[in-house]
Amino acid sequence: MDQESGAASAGSFISLNEHEQRYYSGLHGLCQADTSGKLSSSKVAELFKASQLPPESLHKVTEVCGAKRLGYFGTSQFYVALKLLAAAQSGLPIRLESITANLPLPRFVGLKNEPEMRYSTVPPSMDAQGAQCGSALGSLIWTTADRNTFRHLEAGTDKKEPWSPPRSPCSSPPRSPLTYRSYPYAKQRNGVDPQIAYESKHSSRPIVQLEQHSSPSKYGTKPTVEHPAMAQASSVERLEQQGVSDYTEDDPWRITEEQLEYYTNQFKSLQPDLGALILGAVAKNFFTKSKLPIPELSHIWELSDVDRDGALTFSEFCTAFHLIVARKNGYPLPETLPPSLRPGFMQHEEDIPDTPESAGPLIVFEHPGRRLNQMDPSTMQRLQPSLTSTKQDLKEESSKQDVKMLATSQDKETLQLGAFPERPEPPQDLDPQMKTKTRPRSYSSTSIEDAMKKAEEPPTPPPRPQKTHSRASSLDLNKLFQQGAPGVKGGWLLPPPALPPRPTASQVTHFIGTSEKSVQSKVQQPNFADFSHFREEEESSVKPEDQGPHSRFGLSTEDLTNPSKQDMTAASHNQPPQKPVRRKYLPESQNLETVPPPAVPFPPPAKPPQKLLPRQKKEIQQAIRKNRETNAVLTRLNSELQQQLKVVHKERVTLESQLELLRPLAST
Amino acid sequence: MAVCIAVIAKENYPLYIRSVPTQNELKFHYTVHTSLDVVEEKISAVGKALGDQRELYLGLLYPTEDYKVYGYVTNSKVKFVIVVDSSNTSLRDNEIRSMFRKLHNSFTDVMCNPFHNPGDTIQSKAFDGIVSGMMVQTA
Numbered sequence: 004m005d006q007e008s009g010a011a012s013a014g015s016f017i018s019l020n021e022h023e024q025r026y027y028s029g030l031h032g033l034c035q036a037d038t039s040g041k042l043s044s045s046k047v048a049e050l051f052k053a054s055q056l057p058p059e060s061l062h063k064v065t066e067v068c069g070a071k072r073l074g075y076f077g078t079s080q081f082y083v084a085l086k087l088l089a090a091a092q093s094g095l096p097i098r099l100e101s102i103t104a105n106l107p108l109p110r111f112v113g114l115k116n117e118p119e120m121r122y123s124t125v126p127p128s129m130d131a132q133g134a135q136c137g138s139a140l141g142s143l144i145w146t147t148a149d150r151n152t153f154r155h156l157e158a159g160t161d162k163k164e165p166w167s168p169p170r171s172p173c174s175s176p177p178r179s180p181l182t183y184r185s186y187p188y189a190k191q192r193n194g195v196d197p198q199i200a201y202e203s204k205h206s207s208r209p210i211v212q213l214e215q216h217s218s219p220s221k222y223g224t225k226p227t228v229e230h231p232a233m234a235q236a237s238s239v240e241r242l243e244q245q246g247v248s249d250y251t252e253d254d255p256w257r258i259t260e261e262q263l264e265y266y267t268n269q270f271k272s273l274q275p276d277l278g279a280l281i282l283g284a285v286a287k288n289f290f291t292k293s294k295l296p297i298p299e300l301s302h303i304w305e306l307s308d309v310d311r312d313g314a315l316t317f318s319e320f321c322t323a324f325h326l327i328v329a330r331k332n333g334y335p336l337p338e339t340l341p342p343s344l345r346p347g348f349m350q351h352e353e354d355i356p357d358t359p360e361s362a363g364p365l366i367v368f369e370h371p372g373r374r375l376n377q378m379d380p381s382t383m384q385r386l387q388p389s390l391t392s393t394k395q396d397l398k399e400e401s402s403k404q405d406v407k408m409l410a411t412s413q414d415k416e417t418l419q420l421g422a423f424p425e426r427p428e429p430p431q432d433l434d435p436q437m438k439t440k441t442r443p444r445s446y447s448s449t450s451i452e453d454a455m456k457k458a459e460e461p462p463t464p465p466p467r468p469q470k471t472h473s474r475a476s477s478l479d480l481n482k483l484f485q486q487g488a489p490g491v492k493g494g495w496l497l498p499p500p501a502l503p504p505r506p507t508a509s510q511v512t513h514f515i516g517t518s519e520k521s522v523q524s525k526v527q528q529p530n531f532a533d534f535s536h537f538r539e540e541e542e543s544s545v546k547p548e549d550q551g552p553h554s555r556f557g558l559s560t561e562d563l564t565n566p567s568k569q570d571m572t573a574a575s576h577n578q579p580p581q582k583p584v585r586r587k588y589l590p591e592s593q594n595l596e597t598v599p600p601p602a603v604p605f606p607p608p609a610k611p612p613q614k615l616l617p618r619q620k621k622e623i624q625q626a627i628r629k630n631r632e633t634n635a636v637l638t639r640l641n642s643e644l645q646q647q648l649k650v651v652h653k654e655r656v657t658l659e660s661q662l663e664l665l666r667p668l669a670s671t
Numbered sequence: 672m673a674v675c676i677a678v679i680a681k682e683n684y685p686l687y688i689r690s691v692p693t694q695n696e697l698k699f700h701y702t703v704h705t706s707l708d709v710v711e712e713k714i715s716a717v718g719k720a721l722g723d724q725r726e727l728y729l730g731l732l733y734p735t736e737d738y739k740v741y742g743y744v745t746n747s748k749v750k751f752v753i754v755v756d757s758s759n760t761s762l763r764d765n766e767i768r769s770m771f772r773k774l775h776n777s778f779t780d781v782m783c784n785p786f787h788n789p790g791d792t793i794q795s796k797a798f799d800g801i802v803s804g805m806m807v808q809t810a
Contacts, residue, residue, distance in 0.1 A: 284785055287785035291786075301784050301787055301795060304784045305780065305796070305797050308784070311780050312783070
């Protein structure tokens with residue numbers, strides 16, 4: 004490589020941005036470089052002619068880029084030439100200095116309507132490129148990873164562009180990331196294929212024809228064949244160009260927002276309810292349209308159907324779809340699910356979870372912990388989006404409190420709803436657990452648990468947000484948060500108030516147990532009273548707080564202790580099991596955190612134990628509310644079970660009567 | 672550790688056969704085929720008792736001097752046959768049962784796959800993996 008040309012190329016390489024690099028490499032491939040890196044001059048000449056520049060400019064370009072001197076087009080010369088072409092097309096003089104300018108991509112076969120207009124700003128050129136590449140996308144159907152086809156189709160099918168605009172609005176934006184994703188993926192451009200295949204039902208034959216037509220010279224045969232594919236592809240490419248700028252990740256297995264949106268649309272087309280399942284047969288028909296071989300589809304199914312129920316939830320569907328897309332892009336199928344496609348990860352990304360429906364089981368889970376074993380893992384998966392959604396919906400502190408309380412009430416195993424960073428791990432833990440679970444957890448089972456769960460889900464959600472809002476996000480916590488805002492940023496403000504009651508709870512329960520501790524309680528109560536009085540404006544109307552001021556005035560603390568005692572006894576059996584677990588999540592540091600924020604509103608007399616008591620009361624009341632809810636749920640369960648029992652009894656009676664009838668016959 | 676594992680369809684044609692010492696495959700194929708007779712006999716023997724409470728695990732079908740053959744039948748008359756080496760005496764009945772259970776589970780997974788047509792040979796990699804895990808690790 005000549006030094007001058009090298010310098011020129013160096014200069015050009017420096018200024019090549021991402022788009023240009025890709026475009027140029029595509030063109031480079033198009034010109035069929037041989038092993039030594041020289042480009043076929045005929046192809047280059049064709050390309051130059053396609054740029055619709057006057058011949059003298061082309062000569063100038065060739066001269067400036069150094070190819071004329073060399074006698075051939077090397078890579079660098081080619082790139083310099085491309086930049087010069089772009090410069091020439093935008094009206095700049097053909098000189099090396101023009102290369103450093105911020106140029107749009109050069110346009111070829113500029114039978115495009117107004118090339119100059121498109122060069123005014125980058126986005127229009129992007130559109131132009133998009134339209135161009137749209138036709139190129141028709142070539143994407145070609146399973147060959149040949150860059151020639153890509154660039155070449157764009158040259159050849161520009162005349163089809165008039166079709167693209169009318170079609171572009173129809174295609175869904177989310178398809179773009181799939182194609183743009185195809186770019187970084189080993190420079191293969193088959194990403195659009197799945198969408199094209201799905202959208203156009205008659206795509207099979209065109210695809211086959213396209214696969215056969217690998218030579219770049221078949222412009223004529225392209226029109227009808229590529230029309231459906233290209234039309235949709237064009238819009239995709241348009242958006243793809245916009246999406247290119249968003250490209251940040253290198254992980255091919257990660258699903259972007261646009262992809263997610265697209266998958267959601269596709270899911271909705273099959274199954275309107277996002278929380279429901281796509282049956283196996285439906286999914287099979289759908290994925291068969293992707294024209295992947297059946298064994299591969301079978302393998303993809305095995306990878307994506309993690310709960311092995313023969314149906315796809317939304318996340319499973321996204322996983323499968325994404326695997327198909329990746330496979331179409333030429334990526335080999337993995338043996339196991341990549342981490343970014345694991346159900347937990349998917350749940351994390353989901354912003355469209357079915358909130359109210361799956362918020363329900365969160366309460367159900369509190370009580371029937373053993374039923375976790377029988378719960379469908381997919382429901383559990385949904386719980387995680389519900390958790391994310393509830394966290395998004397509710398205020399952060401209150402939601403965290405709920406999560407923690409929920410976690411505390413759950414015994415163990417699958418839903419380890421600890422701190423947020425733990426999220427990715429529990430789902431992965433879920434995976435092996437789910438795989439080892441026995442069969443009867445399939446969705447097709449009409450088990451009692453399913454019916455009961457579904458019955459429980461709808462009624463329970465409403466109380467939850469209200470409860471938290473009424474309780475947590477109302478005066479006290481809001482003020483707390485405001486007061487503690489400078490100190491606590493992480494939103495852990497609420498959990499600290501939730502935790503500290505533990506020592507006092509134990510103390511109070513202890514007090515309940517032994518009457519000798521009444522003195523101790525009385526000692527606490529005045530503190531409690533002082534504290535509650537101080538904060539009475541913040542507390543909601545609960546008896547203890549109401550009596551706070553009374554006790555402050557020296558009234559008998561028994562009044563105060565009685566309600567608190569009732570609360571404690573009512574909730575004590577729940578408190579002890581919950582609180583130790585809660586403590587596990589929030590170490591003493593949280594307790595320390597409680598000190599600064601309340602210290603702000605409270606004068607020095609406020610001591611940590613005093614602060615704990617009203618919060619403890621809040622906790623108790625929340626626990627009471629939750630218990631009531633679980634009670635309601637259980638009573639409903641009970642009634643349903645009673646009904647079923649009656650049915651079974653009736654059946655038994657009928658069977659016995661039949662036996663009676665048969666017995667005399669058998670004996671004789 | 673099994674020497675050969677086979678899945679036979681209801682119509683008594685093989686859906687999946689894999690044996691470890693691949694050079695002696697024909698011998699194992701023959702063994703599995705002859706074991707089908709024993710399986711049928713056992714099925715019919717238990718069949719008169721209502722059938723739905725039939726034990727899935729058939730146990731030792733018959734021993735030869737070289738190896739033992741165990742059988743397992745699903746409710747859809749799909750038969751699993753495991754051939755183990757006779758010299759491998761450490762394998763207890765429970766282990767064989769657990770192997771069959773694993774086989775059954777992964778077989779169900781394969782069946783649940785909508786892209787798998789019942790009656791096709793099993794080409795699932797997951798199933799292969801499970802089977803490989805159960806085979807003798809030599810060769």
